[in-house]
Amino acid sequence: MNAPPPTTPILSLRGIGKSYRLRGGLLARLRGRTPRLDALRDIDLEIRRGDIVGIVGESGSGKSTLGRIVVRLLEPTEGVLSFEGTALSEGTSRSLRAYRRRVQMIFQDSGSSLNPRKRIRRTLHEALRAAGVPRGRCNEEIAQLLRRTGLPEGILDRHPHALSGGQRQRVNIARALAMQPELLVADEPVSALDVSLQGQIINLLIGLAAESGLTLIFISHDLAVVRRICNRVIVMQSGVIVESGTPSEVMENPQHPYTRKLLDAVPKGLRESA
Numbered sequence: 076m077n078a079p080p081p082t083t084p085i086l087s088l089r090g091i092g093k094s095y096r097l098r099g100g101l102l103a104r105l106r107g108r109t110p111r112l113d114a115l116r117d118i119d120l121e122i123r124r125g126d127i128v129g130i131v132g133e134s135g136s137g138k139s140t141l142g143r144i145v146v147r148l149l150e151p152t153e154g155v156l157s158f159e160g161t162a163l164s165e166g167t168s169r170s171l172r173a174y175r176r177r178v179q180m181i182f183q184d185s186g187s188s189l190n191p192r193k194r195i196r197r198t199l200h201e202a203l204r205a206a207g208v209p210r211g212r213c214n215e216e217i218a219q220l221l222r223r224t225g226l227p228e229g230i231l232d233r234h235p236h237a238l239s240g241g242q243r244q245r246v247n248i249a250r251a252l253a254m255q256p257e258l259l260v261a262d263e264p265v266s267a268l269d270v271s272l273q274g275q276i277i278n279l280l281i282g283l284a285a286e287s288g289l290t291l292i293f294i295s296h297d298l299a300v301v302r303r304i305c306n307r308v309i310v311m312q313s314g315v316i317v318e319s320g321t322p323s324e325v326m327e328n329p330q331h332p333y334t335r336k337l338l339d340a341v342p343k344g345l346r347e348s349a
């Protein structure tokens with residue numbers, strides 16, 4: 076297959092919608108209707124290779140649902156998602172597997188995304204094997220992953236519970252990197268960490284993005300961080316994108332009242348220092 080033209084977005088979403096089936100009350104069931112909640116409606120979005128895109132919005136605005144659709148942990152109810160110009164719905168299960176390697180996700184809760192029964196060495200080894208690294212090269216690759224994510228060798232023989240929250244999140248990042256992803260979705264990756272560690276993990280992510288040309292989707296409540304690290308911001312409210320642009324466009328000259336409301340909630344000093 077020929078390489079896509081350089082102008083093709085790495086990721087494009089067209090008319091993406093997601094509705095969740097709700098359990099519903101007795102009345103709805105008697106009427107034979109399953110109530111549904113529209114978590115996303117009509118999302119159009121293009122992301123260019125190398126972009127660092129911040130997705131902001133209040134709790135429940137649909138940010139995580141969007142992130143999960145991008146990595147195909149969730150199927151959209153409507154719309155088309157294309158990677159490098161190819162619609163994923165056209166793909167076979169083999170191309171979906173390949174997509175899942177190229178697009179990785181990091182979650183807020185660093186602990187629950189690691190298998191508590193596996194030592195870190197095994198977790199990283201399995202990720203490398205899944206990415207097609209020959210068994211004989213895994214130790215060398217693991218050492219390199221530790222270096223890239225700033226982890227000491229001593230953690231390899233430990234289980235996740237014996238690591239700090241910051242170390243666990245670094246392991247999650249190392250495991251994602253083992254897949255050599257082109258796009259990384261980080262869903263509130265630092266919200267569960269102490270403030271002192273948050274900056275370190277964010278700097279690690281942007282350092283890695285710069286070093287390997289990763290495209291990053293950064294889902295966050297923290298507008299100050301988004302302003303500092305992203306070159307594009309998307310504001311979501313009740314399942315729709317209400318505003319998007321560069322951080323200075325969106326944060327210095329917000330067009331939508333909801334964006335203004337979000338900005339008003341950030342202490343002024345933080346907004347300016349961001």
Ligand SMILES: Nc1ncnc2c1ncn2[C@@H]1O[C@H](COP(=O)(O)OP(=O)(O)OP(=O)(O)O)[C@@H](O)[C@H]1O
Pocket residue numbers: 095096097112114132133134135136137138139140141
């Ligand atoms: N599995 C599910 N079943 C039913 N409703 C869901 C499910 N997952 C999410 N929702 C609902 O969909 C809406 C969007 O949720 P989502 O988690 O995507 O928002 P969010 O912006 O990421 O919120 P937060 O910042 O709190 O994580 C919310 O109303 C949520 O309650």
